[in-house]
Amino acid sequence: MDKPSLPSGTRDFAPAVMARRRFITGSIEQIYRLHGFAQLETPAMENLSVLLGKYGDEGDKLVFRILNSGDFLSDLPEPQRAAPEAKSWLPFVAGKGLRYDLTVPFARFVAMNRHLLHFPFRRYQIQPVWRADRPQKGRYREFWQCDADVIGTRSLMAEADLLLIMHEAFTALGLPDYQIRVSNRLILEAIALYAGRPELFRSMVVAIDKWDKIGADGVQRELGLAGFSEQESRKVLDCMQRLPLDEAAIVRLEQLLQAYPQAKQGLDALRTILLSGLRANLVLDTALARGLDYYTGCIFEAEIPGSGFGSVASGGRYDDLTGVFGVKDLSGVGISFGIDRLYDVLESRSAFPAGLDISTEVLLCPMDDACMTQCFAIAMELRRLGASSEVYPDAAKLRKQLDHANQRNIPYAIIVGSEEINTGVFPLKHLAKGSQEMLSLQNLYSRFRS
Amino acid sequence: MDKPSLPSGTRDFAPAVMARRRFITGSIEQIYRLHGFAQLETPAMENLSVLLGKYGDEGDKLVFRILNSGDFLSDLPEPQRAAPEAKSWLPFVAGKGLRYDLTVPFARFVAMNRHLLHFPFRRYQIQPVWRADRPQKGRYREFWQCDADVIGTRSLMAEADLLLIMHEAFTALGLPDYQIRVSNRLILEAIALYAGRPELFRSMVVAIDKWDKIGADGVQRELGLAGFSEQESRKVLDCMQRLPLDEAAIVRLEQLLQAYPQAKQGLDALRTILLSGLRANLVLDTALARGLDYYTGCIFEAEIPGSGFGSVASGGRYDDLTGVFGVKDLSGVGISFGIDRLYDVLESRSAFPAGLDISTEVLLCPMDDACMTQCFAIAMELRRLGASSEVYPDAAKLRKQLDHANQRNIPYAIIVGSEEINTGVFPLKHLAKGSQEMLSLQNLYSRFRS
Numbered sequence: 036m037d038k039p040s041l042p043s044g045t046r047d048f049a050p051a052v053m054a055r056r057r058f059i060t061g062s063i064e065q066i067y068r069l070h071g072f073a074q075l076e077t078p079a080m081e082n083l084s085v086l087l088g089k090y091g092d093e094g095d096k097l098v099f100r101i102l103n104s105g106d107f108l109s110d111l112p113e114p115q116r117a118a119p120e121a122k123s124w125l126p127f128v129a130g131k132g133l134r135y136d137l138t139v140p141f142a143r144f145v146a147m148n149r150h151l152l153h154f155p156f157r158r159y160q161i162q163p164v165w166r167a168d169r170p171q172k173g174r175y176r177e178f179w180q181c182d183a184d185v186i187g188t189r190s191l192m193a194e195a196d197l198l199l200i201m202h203e204a205f206t207a208l209g210l211p212d213y214q215i216r217v218s219n220r221l222i223l224e225a226i227a228l229y230a231g232r233p234e235l236f237r238s239m240v241v242a243i244d245k246w247d248k249i250g251a252d253g254v255q256r257e258l259g260l261a262g263f264s265e266q267e268s269r270k271v272l273d274c275m276q277r278l279p280l281d282e283a284a285i286v287r288l289e290q291l292l293q294a295y296p297q298a299k300q301g302l303d304a305l306r307t308i309l310l311s312g313l314r315a316n317l318v319l320d321t322a323l324a325r326g327l328d329y330y331t332g333c334i335f336e337a338e339i340p341g342s343g344f345g346s347v348a349s350g351g352r353y354d355d356l357t358g359v360f361g362v363k364d365l366s367g368v369g370i371s372f373g374i375d376r377l378y379d380v381l382e383s384r385s386a387f388p389a390g391l392d393i394s395t396e397v398l399l400c401p402m403d404d405a406c407m408t409q410c411f412a413i414a415m416e417l418r419r420l421g422a423s424s425e426v427y428p429d430a431a432k433l434r435k436q437l438d439h440a441n442q443r444n445i446p447y448a449i450i451v452g453s454e455e456i457n458t459g460v461f462p463l464k465h466l467a468k469g470s471q472e473m474l475s476l477q478n479l480y481s482r483f484r485s
Numbered sequence: 486m487d488k489p490s491l492p493s494g495t496r497d498f499a500p501a502v503m504a505r506r507r508f509i510t511g512s513i514e515q516i517y518r519l520h521g522f523a524q525l526e527t528p529a530m531e532n533l534s535v536l537l538g539k540y541g542d543e544g545d546k547l548v549f550r551i552l553n554s555g556d557f558l559s560d561l562p563e564p565q566r567a568a569p570e571a572k573s574w575l576p577f578v579a580g581k582g583l584r585y586d587l588t589v590p591f592a593r594f595v596a597m598n599r600h601l602l603h604f605p606f607r608r609y610q611i612q613p614v615w616r617a618d619r620p621q622k623g624r625y626r627e628f629w630q631c632d633a634d635v636i637g638t639r640s641l642m643a644e645a646d647l648l649l650i651m652h653e654a655f656t657a658l659g660l661p662d663y664q665i666r667v668s669n670r671l672i673l674e675a676i677a678l679y680a681g682r683p684e685l686f687r688s689m690v691v692a693i694d695k696w697d698k699i700g701a702d703g704v705q706r707e708l709g710l711a712g713f714s715e716q717e718s719r720k721v722l723d724c725m726q727r728l729p730l731d732e733a734a735i736v737r738l739e740q741l742l743q744a745y746p747q748a749k750q751g752l753d754a755l756r757t758i759l760l761s762g763l764r765a766n767l768v769l770d771t772a773l774a775r776g777l778d779y780y781t782g783c784i785f786e787a788e789i790p791g792s793g794f795g796s797v798a799s800g801g802r803y804d805d806l807t808g809v810f811g812v813k814d815l816s817g818v819g820i821s822f823g824i825d826r827l828y829d830v831l832e833s834r835s836a837f838p839a840g841l842d843i844s845t846e847v848l849l850c851p852m853d854d855a856c857m858t859q860c861f862a863i864a865m866e867l868r869r870l871g872a873s874s875e876v877y878p879d880a881a882k883l884r885k886q887l888d889h890a891n892q893r894n895i896p897y898a899i900i901v902g903s904e905e906i907n908t909g910v911f912p913l914k915h916l917a918k919g920s921q922e923m924l925s926l927q928n929l930y931s932r933f934r935s
Contacts, residue, residue: 038597038810039532039534039535039593039596039597039810040532040535040597041528041531041532041597042528042530042531042532042580042581045530046528047525047526047527047528047597047598048524048525048526048527049525049594049598049601050523050524050525050608053523053524053525053526054523054524057524068844068873069868069871069872069873069874070868070873070874070875071844071845071873071874071875071895072844073500073503073504073844074498074503074504074507075497075498075499075500075503076497076498076503077497077498078491078495078496078627079529079583079613079615079627080492080495080549080615080626080627081491081492082489082490082491082492084489085489085490096555099530099551099552099554100551100552101549101550101551101552101583102549102550102551102552102575102578102579104549104617105546105571106571107571108569108570108571108574109571111569116569119558119561119566119569120558121555121556121557121558124558128552128578129552130492131492133529133551143489144497144499146489147488147489147490147491147497148497148499151499153889153892153893155878157844157875158500163529165529165530167554176530177528177529177530185878188878188879190878190879192857192876192878192879193878195857195861196861196875196876196878199861310854310857310858310861311857311861312858312861312862312865360488360489361488361489394518394521394522394523394607395521404760407642407645407760407761408760408761408762411645411646411649411760411761411762412762415762418519418520421519422519423518423519423520423521424519424520424521425520425521425607425646426642426646428605428635428638428640428642428643429638429640429642442603443603445521
């Protein structure tokens with residue numbers, strides 16, 4: 036018999052890890068809900084016609100494909116049949132694939148249900164996605180995304196709301212030292228104009244996007260390779276600013292780029308976002324690019340400075356999410372938290388709250404079989420009071436039962452023997468302290484009344 | 486452009502449906518947690534060596550297989566390559582499949598992690614599973630299972646605990662008229678002996694398993710076809726009893742089957758379960774068989790009589806869950822709730838609690854852009870008090886904003902204009918009632934203090 040194993044890049048989440056992951060997803064989910072976002076779930080499998088062509092050629096290669104059921108060769112045309120070749124066979128042997136992100140399924144959902152939805156539509160979605168990436172430290176083939184989007188409004192108040200959500204989420208997770216870098220794609224357009232090379236906009240964005248990895252010198256070198264003269268690339272670098280987001284920072288850039296209405300428009304957007312009242316921890320960073328395509332307005336990226344883990348959340352405005360599915364003119368803005376990254380940050384700081392791994396608060400310890408009914412009755416009342424409780428399933432030696440409680444991290448044990456039932460007084464053991472109290476049932480219950 | 490669509494047998498869960506599903510899974514999950522069950526999640530993809538051979542030949546055919554990444558034909562041996570044939574190709578083009586149930590992944594997890602686990606190990610798991618079944622009404626290719634198992638103890642107190650969980654779950658879901666039929670595989674063994682045909686045990690179980698569909702006459706006919714004489718099949722039918730589970734019912738069967746120690750052992754197990762104190766809604770049903778293999782002791786099946794939807798939860802004891810992965814002698818018992826069936830029952834009775842589809846309690850209505858900051862501040866305080874709140878993103882006409890609230894089922898709206906900000910008194914509209922109150926911020930907040 037082979038030893039069983041997991042597919043590479045996938046993980047079991049055993050209870051202790053699961054409790055910590057739930058702390059993260061549960062905290063974020065509660066904030067999404069308090070902000071009026073409604074939950075959507077979409078199927079793990081999507082038709083490949085929905086998935087392919089949305090993530091670039093590289094992305095298409097990373098989509099997990101599901102073999103057609105039954106005789107998967109039956110749709111194969113004769114020419115292909117004669118010459119086995121993976122690439123030309125693909126379209127005929129697999130019609131479905133696994134969800135690659137939550138954004139494309141969301142766009143498909145909106146396109147299919149637009150007549151039933153009331154816009155602006157606020158939805159959140161917390162589900163796994165799958166990518167056939169080469170597994171490596173911190174990169175998995177199955178991982179969770181945790182998205183919220185507002186679709187159907189161009190109002191910048193949607194951006195403001197999502198930034199507030201980020202603030203509240205990081206605060207709830209015990210990461211108040213977060214930093215959110217914000218910018219606007221229009222500012223980058225203005226910078227390309229200011230440098231005099233609007234036709235090199237895309238190359239400029241690619242170069243700027245590497246700022247954190249290769250620094251100012253590296254970006255200048257890349258700009259040179261892309262065709263910027265030294266003077267032109269110097270103008271680009273002059274615009275690279277990372278300043279606390281406030282009126283002063285906005286005005287400074289407005290003056291530098293005053294000739295270009297795009298800059299005014301992009302910076303006005305950031306100014307409007309400040310109406311939410313949120314200011315602290317926001318940084319105006321013109322070196323923020325967030326990839327080439329897709330985003331059209333404000334962009335954000337959050338990290339925990341000094342953690343060494345990079346981006347833990349990001350987002351931005353897009354103007355044509357559903358266009359590819361035939362529904363035009365739905366502008367939206369979304370954010371996504373990286374659950375695995377947040378897990379690693381909290382783990383590295385030992386910042387998870389204590390007690391997350393307690394799955395049972397009270398162990399009822401029966402001293403003989405005749406005490407089982409009483410054990411069940413006490414456990415039932417404790418649960419009614421909100422305390423998770425279980426009955427040790429055998430009248431084993433007390434030592435063995437208490438060992439089990441210690442191994443399982445159960446903080447309390449109640450001993451139930453015939454003497455206790457007769458006298459109505461029960462020992463409550465605090466296992467961490469090694470202490471014990473003798474309590475009537477009434478006092479026992481009030482101890483656990485929350 | 487093609488209209489986007491969903492793979493057949495899969496579903497989007499839009500917010501209103503999702504809220505109802507969450508009511509079901511959330512209620513059950515809370516009860517699992519109060520009983521000290523810890524959460525496990527396993528990956529959607531498993532190696533096919535883990536999945537295949539566990540669900541019978543029919544089951545193997547229904548496993549969704551994932552095409553190997555990259556050149557999926559590269560592992561194909563020459564003989565196969567020469568003759569395209571789906572069945573002989575399968576092992577070489579797909580090494581992974583989608584989870585078919587939660588039980589086999591749980592067994593794999595226990596086998597891989599047995600040295601880290603403390604037994605008895607109590608785990609719950611709520612995740613989707615996938616089967617390439619022909620889609621039909623009420624049967625999907627992606628559906629959710631909601632399992633709890635206790636593994637590593639032979640104590641019947643584990644069975645008692647799981648029956649109590651069923652009772653609490655149905656009560657929480659507003660289905661107190663549930664009925665749980667219980668039996669024990671050992672009783673069926675005794676019945677085969679009593680009829681004098683122990684060698685026909687499997688055929689007898691197959692026939693009895695159809696009781697609900699074909700009735701007593703049908704079962705008798707099936708027994709005849711299987712080789713039982715008329716007198717023998719009459720003896721089987723004499724043992725078919727459906728009675729409230731109590732001491733009297735147990736004794737009655739004990740007397741009938743007193744020659745067979747298996748009956749005594751199986752009935753004693755049911756007697757022991759009654760130690761939990763739970764009695765109501767339990768039915769001793771000797772016609773309950775729960776399929777052929779796998780289960781070895783107590784078996785249960787719950788339904789809502791008169792609902793027309795069949796089994797909504799089931800379970801039983803197995804003695805060799807992990808044996809197939811090389812870990813012997815771990816006895817366990819588990820239950821599983823059918824989320825889709827429970828949904829259908831509650832839907833058909835209009836028994837979902839009111840208000841589940843309210844995702845936002847309060848809409849803040851800005852009368853002009855200058856009021857946005859105040860809207861955000863009020864919304865933030867309301868959320869702190871636990872009331873989900875959102876700010877309408879534009880200073881649109883009040884009529885339009887209130888229409889949005891009505892369409893979205895938002896029960897309250899607060900109007901924030903410059904006059905309100907100046908006077909400090911804000912109109913709170915109750916949209917369902919069509920009424921309005923004028924309140925200071927302080928009174929507004931105390932209205933939403935939970």
